[in-house]
Amino acid sequence: MIHLSSHPVAAIDLFCGVGGLSYGLEAAGVNILAGADIDPSCRYPFEANITGARFLERDARLLAPEELAEIWPQDSLRLLAGCAPCQPFSPYQRGRGTPSDSRWSLLREFGRLVRATEPELVTTENVPRLMGTSVFGAFLELLRELDYSIAYRTCNCADYGLPQKRRRLVLIASRLGPIDIPEGYLSGLQPKTVGDAIRRMPPIASGEVNATDPLHRSRTLQDINRQRIQASAPGGSWRDWPEELRVPCHRRASGRRFRNVYARMSWDEPAPTLTTYFYNFGAGRFGHPEQDRAISIREGAILQGFPAEYDFVESGSPISFTTLGRLIGNAVPPPLGAAIGQTIIHHIRNVRLGT
Numbered sequence: 001m002i003h004l005s006s007h008p009v010a011a012i013d014l015f016c017g018v019g020g021l022s023y024g025l026e027a028a029g030v031n032i033l034a035g036a037d038i039d040p041s042c043r044y045p046f047e048a049n050i051t052g053a054r055f056l057e058r059d060a061r062l063l064a065p066e067e068l069a070e071i072w073p074q075d076s077l078r079l080l081a082g083c084a085p086c087q088p089f090s091p092y093q094r095g096r097g098t099p100s101d102s103r104w105s106l107l108r109e110f111g112r113l114v115r116a117t118e119p120e121l122v123t124t125e126n127v128p129r130l131m132g133t134s135v136f137g138a139f140l141e142l143l144r145e146l147d148y149s150i151a152y153r154t155c156n157c158a159d160y161g162l163p164q165k166r167r168r169l170v171l172i173a174s175r176l177g178p179i180d181i182p183e184g185y186l187s188g189l190q191p192k193t194v195g196d197a198i199r200r201m202p203p204i205a206s207g208e209v210n211a212t213d214p215l216h217r218s219r220t221l222q223d224i225n226r227q228r229i230q231a232s233a234p235g236g237s238w239r240d241w242p243e244e245l246r247v248p249c250h251r252r253a254s255g256r257r258f259r260n261v262y263a264r265m266s267w268d269e270p271a272p273t274l275t276t277y278f279y280n281f282g283a284g285r286f287g288h289p290e291q292d293r294a295i296s297i298r299e300g301a302i303l304q305g306f307p308a309e310y311d312f313v314e315s316g317s318p319i320s321f322t323t324l325g326r327l328i329g330n331a332v333p334p335p336l337g338a339a340i341g342q343t344i345i346h347h348i349r350n351v352r353l354g355t
Helices: 020-028 040-049 065-071 102-117 128-132 134-145 194-198 223-230 297-303 321-329 334-353
Strands: 009-014 031-037 054-057 077-082 121-126 149-156 167-174
Touching: 009 020, 009 334, 020 031, 020 077, 020 334, 031 040, 040 054, 040 321, 065 102, 077 102, 102 121, 102 134, 121 334, 128 134, 128 149, 128 167, 134 149, 167 334, 194 297, 297 321
Parallel strands: 009 031, 009 077, 031 054, 077 121
Antiparallel strands: 121 167, 149 167
């Protein structure tokens, strides 16, 4: 019989990025020991925000099972998390992601480490389209071969408290017994909105930086885009603009269906799915609901579920829209990470009680 108090859950987070999943797991009571990622720019935010965790700058394909075994204490319930980059399976690829993309192999590498270490618990998160791929089918077969109980489903992150429309595939597997993934606490209820998340942020102009938070900065708009956002209504689209402001491709029949670009968010709705270009007004519905600018880096991070004080950049270091947009847009939203952690903790308590 498992006793949670004497067998804490100890996690290693592969493809950890800036720590969104780890931050949520930690909030749920999971002990995060280490995170691994190939991107060196993830080191500072991961170690600055995840209590006592080590960052391993490592390509997952070069990680040895022995490295993981040395990190896990012998008296712990081991959790291996592996949220591989989703770009090969994302609908935003528009057919460009193929099995020849080297990133397809990353889920197989995660499976390699699961097979070699056989942790008690495994979790992964990705875009829902992953479910229809051969690599996901092979991963499920591996877990079954190793006698894991498996639960997976598409989750609406808004049901778990994220102020954003974001659907993700979540898988949790356990060697302790049957497990399931419950619906979020806001399922069927009013989700959190853009207004709930960022309405109280200090106003800034296009190209301006807030004096107390260097990440609360917006990208400078060109004159034509300033005119376009001034002509945009919250929740509307470029169809509200006068003809002379429209982008040439939108004047063609083939471009008329792309309504969710060059648009403002609405205070009373969740944000759209944030991409790695959320700081760019023209890349999606990323215009501020009322200020004539795109959302700031900090506002994007808050809409992705990070707390306003999350530390992404070491003091005095340069701030890059491109780098931080990529890191934040690719992150696992912490509220989803917390829901995964709560599910695991609840599962272990049920095992302990024999229910």
